[in-house]
């Protein structure tokens with residue numbers, strides 16, 4: 279033990295990259311998205327890395343945790359993480375909210391901070407033992423690649439804003455050009471899907487809903503199914519439909535979609551877990567969620583009510599090790615493993631690849647990733663690849679990635695120059711609708 283590596287330094291690097299004007303219930307994605315990269319260096323000279331959503335309070339928390347991490351023994355990872363979990367900071371921030379994890383609406387930052395630290399420690403341990411991180415998660419590596427889905431959005435017209443969205447006009451036709459162009463109807467979303475299939479080979483799609491009236495979004499799902507009859511297509515309206523609407527649309531889509539994601543939420547004195555349980559009973563359509571089962575206590579209530587089939591346990595909300603435990607529970611209890619995503623760089627892509635590779639059993643739904651919107655902005659030398667609809671586990675020990683420090687410094691410089699550092703999707707939306715405000719019960723364009 280006395281020779282075991284010790285963490286020498288922890289660097290906390292907020293970074294930013296470019297995004298398209300993607301619509302959701304919270305508004306429109308800004309032209310920039312932000313993340314935090316945690317870089318640990320150990321006494322053996324190795325580097326471990328983790329990525330997580332960025333918010334000023336997460337940065338503060340990470341600073342607060344620095345004394346617990348620097349000087350800690352790499353082999354005592356369990357003890358180090360237990361200290362984080364028993365810290366005052368965690369006690370103060372244990373309540374998850376029923377929101378869509380758009381950071382400005384979500385006070386829960388403890389898990390985001392712990393997730394980045396844990397991933398970096400696992401990366402270092404993997405390098406020490408010459409094992410992939412997937413092998414360090416309790417169930418061990420089960421596979422070398424995981425199915426991921428094409429995450430489709432309606433895209434607003436960036437030219438109606440004075441924001442610095444990229445244009446894609448210098449790109450050839452295809453995904454890298456289309457992902458910047460307006461796509462507000464079913465035909466345009468089908469064209470996006472075609473380009474994504476051409477580029478990445480997807481067989482699964484998710485439409486980000488909660489934007490247009492439910493009927494319009496259901497019609498887009500049906501158009502995607504008509505174009506790709508063999509594909510699995512779903513929609514996530516982020517609980518903007520009422521229970522009555524959700525049941526109506528659920529019956530329309532029953533047998534055609536593998537699941538619906540957060541079709542309804544809290545209303546009229548009933549919790550989201552209760553309305554989803556009623557939705558499942560009324561329609562028989564399986565339910566996925568990243569809104570009402572985001573910690574152990576919420577998951578317990580959701581399962582007691584038979585409200586969900588697929589907890590989308592995002593490693594950034596749970597940490598990789600806890601998300602792997604959720605995957606083990608899914609396997610033992612007849613649920614399906616899945617994973618939520620926000621915009622991210624390729625370090626998170628590697629974290630998700632290892633998580634999926636370690637999920638036991640054969641009931642996994644295609645994992646979410648927003649990477650296709652950021653592809654080309656890598657912070658590592660050889661980002662994990664999505665081919666034929668699968669995200670491939672990068673070879674090599676730890677997370678299997680090597681940081682490109684020049685690119686990290688560039689992304690850090692972009693972050694430093696940002697006027698608004700916390701995510702705020704209302705900003706872009708206010709160019710489309712004057713004085714637009716978020717409303718949890720209404721799609722963003724229904725005003």
Ligand SMILES: O=C([O-])C(=O)C[C@H](O)[C@@H](O)C(=O)[O-]
Pocket residue numbers: 300301302303378379380486514516568618619620621
């Ligand atoms: O599944 C979800 O709810 C999400 O992916 C939440 C994200 O914030 C998504 O809506 C987005 O990126 O706009």
Ligand SMILES: [Mg+2]
Pocket residue numbers: 514516539540567568569618
């Ligand atoms: Mg969702």
